[in-house]
Amino acid sequence: MIIIGELINGTRKAVAAAIQGRDAAFIKDLATRQADAGAAFIDCNAGTTADREPDDMVWVVETVQEVTDLPLAIDSPNPEALVAGLDAYVGSATPMVNSVTLEAERIEEILPIAAERGTNLVALAMDDQGVPTAAGQREDVAKRLIDTCVEAGLPPGNLYVDPVVTTQAHDQTTGPMILDAIANIHQAAPEVHITGGLSNISYGLPKRRLLNRVFVTMCMARGLDSGILDPTDEHLMAAICAGAVLLGHDEWCMGYITAEREGKLVE
């Protein structure tokens, strides 16, 4: 599983305050803890107003890079903030742009930034009609998105398709629909990664962390190989580690056995 650590997100109050107050220690701590917990990418979302977002993004990117060499996911719908963040990134590993959709404005403005620089790219399965709600539509949008991105020159292996996880409590068909979408996208384009902000599934229900970790392993069983999530949730990471064993993705179970030795497999 390719974990995109989600904690540095300016839509969270404490993070917004840290960004606005230039509290570098707070941001560095979030970066370090996610890196130590097994993140493959550190998401950087400055989440502030459009006029100051590029400057804030640069500060976040520079601050995070003081404590980790992990590649960053530059997270904004704002092309200026994305370019500023990518320009401030100095690491050698390929960074990520988070995210494009099939909405006309976003695909026109954001896809070229990723394609020209050869970054990884999170692509959300939604278009100008919004997030599809009928069975089979998310995968249709995802396939059009994949075709568009590949035509623009992005290698399929740089693409991280996100089926857009919505809320089970509002619509009982959501979970099965997303699981089927993951399986269909994986079958149609096995070289493309599938990711998602999975915790939306449990909105409005009790014991959300329980639902979230069961959902992530169900998604893995259908072909998801990446997640935008909190790697410092030990129960979640233990479930993912177990899932990798059970899918044969952990050769000789060495990742699992190592995690056990390090005391990380909380039961």
Added chain:
Amino acid sequence: MIIIGELINGTRKAVAAAIQGRDAAFIKDLATRQADAGAAFIDCNAGTTADREPDDMVWVVETVQEVTDLPLAIDSPNPEALVAGLDAYVGSATPMVNSVTLEAERIEEILPIAAERGTNLVALAMDDQGVPTAAGQREDVAKRLIDTCVEAGLPPGNLYVDPVVTTQAHDQTTGPMILDAIANIHQAAPEVHITGGLSNISYGLPKRRLLNRVFVTMCMARGLDSGILDPTDEHLMAAICAGAVLLGHDEWCMGYITAEREGKLVE
């Protein structure tokens, strides 16, 4: 999920001792705890030597029925013990025979017992060549088994196909193979139940309960709707309860919300 409570099994030392010593309180306690925890069937395996197994099975069945009206799964490879157990069962709900395989001797002797009495029947995907080890073979055996059982007059809805869960640590392809078998059997025969003794998957690895509960929800995501397991494992049952929500099997999430109110959703 249709839970077949596995705890009354004579291959477990304490249970064998209780059966041989006619310790009814011990057996009743196992039955009560499994019933309270949400079992749909109570498995009864006397597991003793062939000469005394029919008598022991009758004693187990009678003892369990003193504390629960749940249907029982009469669990033996021995036709005499199966008939004795079924004859001792007085409940109104359809009992279960556990189990038949495609091995010539077992299918000839055990299938007619289930077909004549219209019981439920656990059918293990193995034949005279043993448990298939190559991809696609378990589902082939399962489909032949389903055809054979239905031809003998068993309603498909009474069949519980068990793909035969083997051990991940011995062969890294086991998990994906079983998950694919479940999906293929479910697609080919959606009216047939799919069950299994799932805990074999984790044999030889640490933190088995963690692996077991991740595996059961992965299997649910591919079409398994029953399990032969320990319903008194609260973490396992919480994961299954969450899985039912996420697959849209829990209308209005009421089972989940009720479990939360009863303090059963351990995180």
